[in-house]
Amino acid sequence: MLKRIIFLAVILAVALSACSPGAVSSPEKAKAAPVQIKLPMGYIPNVQYAPLYVAVGKGYFAEEGIELEFDYSFETDGVALVGANKLQFSLVSGEQVLLARAQGLPVVYVLGWFQQYPISVVSHVDENIVVPADLAGKKIGLPGLFGANYVGLRALLYAAGLKESDVTLDSIGFNQVEALAARQEQAVVGYTANEPVVLRVKGYDVNEIRVSDYVQLASNGILTNETVLKENPELVRAFNRAFLRGLKDTIANPDEAYELCKKFVENLAQADETVQKRVLAASIAMWVTPNPGYSDPVAWENMQALLLEMGMYPNPVDVSKAFSNDYLP
Numbered sequence: 001m002l003k004r005i006i007f008l009a010v011i012l013a014v015a016l017s018a019c020s021p022g023a024v025s026s027p028e029k030a031k032a033a034p035v036q037i038k039l040p041m042g043y044i045p046n047v048q049y050a051p052l053y054v055a056v057g058k059g060y061f062a063e064e065g066i067e068l069e070f071d072y073s074f075e076t077d078g079v080a081l082v083g084a085n086k087l088q089f090s091l092v093s094g095e096q097v098l099l100a101r102a103q104g105l106p107v108v109y110v111l112g113w114f115q116q117y118p119i120s121v122v123s124h125v126d127e128n129i130v131v132p133a134d135l136a137g138k139k140i141g142l143p144g145l146f147g148a149n150y151v152g153l154r155a156l157l158y159a160a161g162l163k164e165s166d167v168t169l170d171s172i173g174f175n176q177v178e179a180l181a182a183r184q185e186q187a188v189v190g191y192t193a194n195e196p197v198v199l200r201v202k203g204y205d206v207n208e209i210r211v212s213d214y215v216q217l218a219s220n221g222i223l224t225n226e227t228v229l230k231e232n233p234e235l236v237r238a239f240n241r242a243f244l245r246g247l248k249d250t251i252a253n254p255d256e257a258y259e260l261c262k263k264f265v266e267n268l269a270q271a272d273e274t275v276q277k278r279v280l281a282a283s284i285a286m287w288v289t290p291n292p293g294y295s296d297p298v299a300w301e302n303m304q305a306l307l308l309e310m311g312m313y314p315n316p317v318d319v320s321k322a323f324s325n326d327y328l329p
Contacts, residue, residue: 034067035235040078040090041070045265047280048193050257051113051287055246057260064238070264078223083107085227089239093148094218094303095312101322102313106226109323111240112295113247114219116212116286119152122180122196123187125205132160132209141172141185148220149189152211154310159214180204193282201275212286217306218299218323219286229327236327244292244329251284293328 041049052070055061061068071078078090079097083105094117097109121140123129129138135157142149157164172179176188176195181204188195196208211217222243224236250257258280262268268276300319307313 032065034062034065036067037088038069038071040076040081041072042078042091044072047258047261047265047268047276048283050250050261050280051243051247053261053264054249054257055242057263058249060242060245064242066238066242079107082223082225085225088224088228088235090223091220092223093220095148095151095307097223097322098304098307098317099312101317107223108226108229109221109295110224110236110327111222111243111293113221114286115289117152117217117219118192118286119148119189119211120192120196121153121156121187121189121209122199122206125207127186129187130207132156132214135160135187136162136166138186139168139170140187140189141170141176141179142189143174144171145169151306153189155211155215155217155306156209158306158309192286193279197278197282198275201278216296216299216302218295218303233327240293240327241329247287247292251288254280254284295323295325
């Protein structure tokens, strides 16, 4: 009798397991849940993020098993969160990577997006500011003594043999266009694909000094950390593959990319299309390269030399650990 009870119990267990949700035959198994990634953007929704919008809109991230959420919160410190392994990725500018490494954060730059440092100094033509040396004695407006704008300006001063004390810096927030238009400043510092473009479309005759014409610096790209690279390197490769597909499509077909941006940038459809398409075109010019995603070691060495000269940190860091080209397709 005992054997019969055991036999019936086994048959019942098998029958129940066959009816359970987990017993789906292998060809019908549900796909693994996508990896949720929140990506700090560092700025408001903008056409300059077109490669990411294209990669999401065309399903490239979804194909890699990634569900991407854009985080536009200004208070979000993406570098710190990635350094603490609270987030897997962030957008970042090159100088932030070295500053974080100097503070002991194990962050690693794994994809070079911008191939040129995207900062320019802009002035009215009648100010006769044509080369970096012409900045001597001038009043220059910039968002503040931080970030890429500040680093880019210091790079131009360094190229001209000038010190910060040779100019007057005015922290004006992100009001460069208005400040220059009203002639509150003799020059302003801004993003190459933004302030100079907007000023010209508004009809102002301006000179532009581009940082990238004088020095090669590590620029904007994708950041992760050593833990993610060790524990989930394929996630990094998947992220990079999706991003670079979006980048390639944006470069090849800017008009299509612009239309896709409308799904992500609120009120883009009502914005001045001439301005926004020129912003996108100016951005694309800084992305084009024979080796998409590649980080040039020389640009990183130059960035470290500049930051040390600025006194941003006291001792050199191991630049070779700050970036990697090993996770590109």
